Amino acid sequence: MTNIFYRRLEMDDKNIESSNPVRNSRVAWQPQAQLADGLSRRQFLNLTAASAAAALLPSTGCQNQTRRVAASSESRKIGTSLGMAQPNIIFLLTDDQRWDTLNCMGNPIIQTPNMDGLAKNGVLFTNAFVTTSICASSRASILSGQYVRRHGINNFSTSFSQDALAQTYPLLLRSAGYRIGCVGKHGVGRGSDFPVDQYDVWFGCPGQCSPYERKDKDGNYKHLTQIFGDQITEFLHGCSNEKPFCLSVNFKAPHVQDSDPRQFIPDRAYKDLYKDVTIPTPKTADPRYFEALPEFLRTSEARRRWNIRFSTPEKFQESVKNYYRLIYGVDVVIGRIRAELKRLNLSDNTIIILTGDNGFYLGEHGLAGKWFPHEESIRVPLVVYDPRATKKLRGLTRDHFVLNIDIAPTILQLAGLNPPPQMQGRSLIPLLTGRRPKWRTDFFYEHLFEHGTIPKTEALRTPRFKYARYIDFDYEELYDLESDLHETQNLAKDEKYRRTLNSLRKRCDKLLREAKGT
Numbered sequence: 001m002t003n004i005f006y007r008r009l010e011m012d013d014k015n016i017e018s019s020n021p022v023r024n025s026r027v028a029w030q031p032q033a034q035l036a037d038g039l040s041r042r043q044f045l046n047l048t049a050a051s052a053a054a055a056l057l058p059s060t061g062c063q064n065q066t067r068r069v070a071a072s073s074e075s076r077k078i079g080t081s082l083g084m085a086q087p088n089i090i091f092l093l094t095d096d097q098r099w100d101t102l103n104c105m106g107n108p109i110i111q112t113p114n115m116d117g118l119a120k121n122g123v124l125f126t127n128a129f130v131t132t133s134i135c136a137s138s139r140a141s142i143l144s145g146q147y148v149r150r151h152g153i154n155n156f157s158t159s160f161s162q163d164a165l166a167q168t169y170p171l172l173l174r175s176a177g178y179r180i181g182c183v184g185k186h187g188v189g190r191g192s193d194f195p196v197d198q199y200d201v202w203f204g205c206p207g208q209c210s211p212y213e214r215k216d217k218d219g220n221y222k223h224l225t226q227i228f229g230d231q232i233t234e235f236l237h238g239c240s241n242e243k244p245f246c247l248s249v250n251f252k253a254p255h256v257q258d259s260d261p262r263q264f265i266p267d268r269a270y271k272d273l274y275k276d277v278t279i280p281t282p283k284t285a286d287p288r289y290f291e292a293l294p295e296f297l298r299t300s301e302a303r304r305r306w307n308i309r310f311s312t313p314e315k316f317q318e319s320v321k322n323y324y325r326l327i328y329g330v331d332v333v334i335g336r337i338r339a340e341l342k343r344l345n346l347s348d349n350t351i352i353i354l355t356g357d358n359g360f361y362l363g364e365h366g367l368a369g370k371w372f373p374h375e376e377s378i379r380v381p382l383v384v385y386d387p388r389a390t391k392k393l394r395g396l397t398r399d400h401f402v403l404n405i406d407i408a409p410t411i412l413q414l415a416g417l418n419p420p421p422q423m424q425g426r427s428l429i430p431l432l433t434g435r436r437p438k439w440r441t442d443f444f445y446e447h448l449f450e451h452g453t454i455p456k457t458e459a460l461r462t463p464r465f466k467y468a469r470y471i472d473f474d475y476e477e478l479y480d481l482e483s484d485l486h487e488t489q490n491l492a493k494d495e496k497y498r499r500t501l502n503s504l505r506k507r508c509d510k511l512l513r514e515a516k517g518t
């Protein structure tokens with residue numbers, strides 16, 4: 001089925017960016033690409049993407065057919081004008097997956113055939129970022145389409161107010177007639193406050209959803225990622241031909257299991273994956289880059305965790321390989337989902353969106369974790385796969401700045417609903433359709449989480465520069481990303497950049513006011 005929305009755009013070829021579409025593209029791997037030159041493709045493992053499809057399951061009454069839901073007057077406006085049938089939507093959120101951990105993003109080692117498959121037939125965003133780099137706050141931003149400064153969730157115990165919850169994308173979809181479900185690490189608020197009764201199906205688990213290693217009903221080992229795969233299948237089997245659905249899946253992987261000395265705990269089935277590969281050491285893992293950091297960063301939580309994960313070559317290899325194996329486990333579940341959608345005859349009308357809630361240091365700058373405004377921490381993967389798209393709109397690569405706060409307005413608009421005005425992100429639909437919209441050319445970043453050894457930050461990212469300030473330490477950073485991709489030379493005190501610094505400060509202040517809505 002080709003949606004009329006896409007058919008109209010295809011007829012208007014001048015809307016398609018001829019310079020940008022890249023089919024099957026592999027984009028430059030940054031920054032580790034520069035360090036991986038010594039590795040040939042032959043060195044990479046060539047394991048089959050064992051798409052562990054679930055055992056044969058009985059067919060249900062789910063049909064793939066044009067449906068309309070009872071939408072609000074606002075939503076009817078868009079839905080009618082575009083002639084859109086309401087699609088099903090599966091939103092896949094990984095936990096701590098950095099942008100360069102997909103093979104299609106140029107990483108020559110990691111195996112992500114199913115993520116790559118979504119990109120090959122969808123739209124791959126190569127400059128996707130989060131506006132705040134920590135689980136709870138970023139998830140709240142994803143659900144609400146708002147900056148932390150507006151939604152106010154900057155710890156692990158605060159939930160949305162009832163009014164704010166009603167304005168998150170899943171509940172707005174439910175009000176418009178969608179069947180909604182949640183699987184995995186919801187991550188916003190305490191488990192006792194979860195909105196279980198406001199979802200049609202709730203498989204959300206509290207806290208960090210530990211442990212990874214569990215047992216099935218027969219007492220056999222089963223990894224948490226595969227259990228989520230079972231729950232997704234159960235949700236899909238409960239659909240009916242009366243309602244479109246939206247399923248929000250929140251993987252725990254590849255997040256560490258904090259209390260466990262092993263930290264990264266992949267499925268035992270993938271223990272030999274990447275066994276014969278040597279992961280290249282990041283350029284900024286050289287101790288001189290850590291030593292150049294101010295003391296408050298050298299003594300931060302990020303350094304404590306670095307000691308656990310990356311402080312010896314052996315730890316580095318084991319940690320990164322297990323991090324990659326955890327991502328591979330998610331990839332296998334994506335294969336399961338696609339097989340199940342096909343079996344249920346839902347695949348032609350189910351959009352799949354994949355992204356991460358924040359980036360992750362793999363030893364860069366001598367650090368671990370996320371939180372700070374370096375690229376490793378704030379940059380994430382993003383793929384939008386819409387099976388209704390015409391051929392010309394498949395395999396597109398877009399390099400615009402897109403943000404976690406864009407997810408909610410995008411999902412709503414894909415469903416034919418108008419995003420509410422309090423959402424601060426922007427629907428990605430103009431980019432999905434290959435158009436050349438006027439788009440943001442910079443963005444504001446904030447990290448306000450309360451922690452004794454994780455400093456709070458604000459930052460501005462432009463195509464060329466990164467300006468960052470550590471709020472409680474009167475410390476600023478300025479990086480020229482054109483000449484210093486790895487953020488190694490802080491130019492904030494360089495007289496030659498004084499005017500640039502002042503200009504970026506003012507712009508950061510302005511975007512901060514906009515984030516606050518003042």
Ligand SMILES: [Ca+2]
Nearest residue numbers: 095096135357
């Ligand atoms: Ca996270």
